[in-house]
Amino acid sequence: MLLHFLLIKWLPFRWKLSPTVTNEVYNMNIFDIIGPVMVGPSSSHTAGAAKIGNVCHKLMGEKIEKAEIYLHGSFAKTGKGHGTDKALVAGLVGLDVDDIRIPNSFEIAKEKGLDFNISATDLGDAHPNSAKIIMHGTSGAVVEVVAASLGGGRIEVCQLDGVEVNFSGECPTLIVHNVDQPGYITEVTSLLGQQGINIATMQLHRKNRGGEAVMVIECDDEVPAETRHELEKQEGILNVSYYSPR
């Protein structure tokens, strides 16, 4: 208890965990220092790449039949020696960053019927360790992701279906596409509030005024399917997608 008292005394600012609208997507914790457990050789070019693939796999939410993978910057330049290609494909077939089968991911993709091709590209002033991945699902759905590997195995999804976004894949993330009109933010956040779901970060993006807007909400808790369905039913909400790190 004494320790608790002192920590409270010394570190009052650490206790404030209120929802904020911020650009800082993800706070490091000590398991970013000791960790992650990963397949080598590079946390940015291998583990980060596997994580990007894995986040894409979860964002797709269905079996991926075909994936077009474009490598930018250092990913294109030194990716092969780091196994970036193998790691991205491993993630796309659902392997985690510490799965020892990563070096064999091309064979696993073949077994699972995932057709992929990998090429170099120039994504302009994107982060040097970036990849663009276009996925085609069995239902015919197409999802396009641009993501960057930030170092230490941490990543950032920078674009989703052509809209600029910014999330880390560390927290349950709700992505709401809505008509750019007043009131939708309150609608969404109050629904989450009613469910006792705490918001970690929140970002707003729009293509143009009055057009389509996107809310990216990283949460401390999982958002249950019923809540997501309820959101989808609201007028003016065009689409709700969800990513869970688990």
Next chain:
Amino acid sequence: MFESIEEICKIEEESGAPFWRIVQEDDCRERAVSHEASFSTMKKMYQAMKESAFNYDSQIRSNSGLVGGEAGQLRKYLDEGQPLVGEFTGRVMELAFRVAEGNACMKRIVAAPTAGSCGVVPAVFIATQEKLGLSDDKMTEALFVAAGVGAVIAKRASLAGAEGGCQAEIGSASSMAAAGLVYLKGGNGRQSANAAALALKNLLGLACDPVAGLVEVPCVKRNVCGAMNAVTSAELTMAGIESRIPADEVFDAMSAIGKSMNPDIKETGNGGVAATPTGIKIRESI
């Protein structure tokens, strides 16, 4: 996470709670997890480190063929040659090779703090555990000490070669390992901080200059050097030798040096040994 080592040492002195426990408390609060959950996650990290060292295969080579077999070669020399170093020191070097080589060969490791520097902490820790007969719980506590140091370095400077050069990777790993080793030797937080300062000072300015941009040359052998430097720094500390510059200020110096470094020696593969005639020849042959 903490802004300074000084902050942690002060809490230790005022509360009597050990350094590792203060770091753990902070983790419990930040991630909203129990002490047991935090401890067991860290223990798993230590066990994964041991697996990464013990699953070594001296026959495998990296994709480029530049790395592989060194730990086996060194072990043979230690057993059959006339090494100057004793068994403990030899074991530290061998373990650093085992883990760092495994990383280059796409095996599973624990990034601590990075994949490129993953051999340093396990080498120092496992050799010490073997020598002193310590429990995994004790080793886990020492990992919290290492993590606390690494977290402050991350806050004040950087852990990425692309931002701070190799001093930010091998330098930080060595600093973290030295602090943890002091804890295992019975030192307090101030002594861990002293060892962290000594270790990083020795590696300030180290360039990140990977040949062909790969985490192989000179990275793997620098893990050996970083591990030995950690042992030296911890031993100096236990002998009562003080760093004249406190740890937090050494971290700040590392940050300043990192900012003033030319991009050629910050993980671009354009400078240092990567830009030597042999380095270029290797790059072109891959």
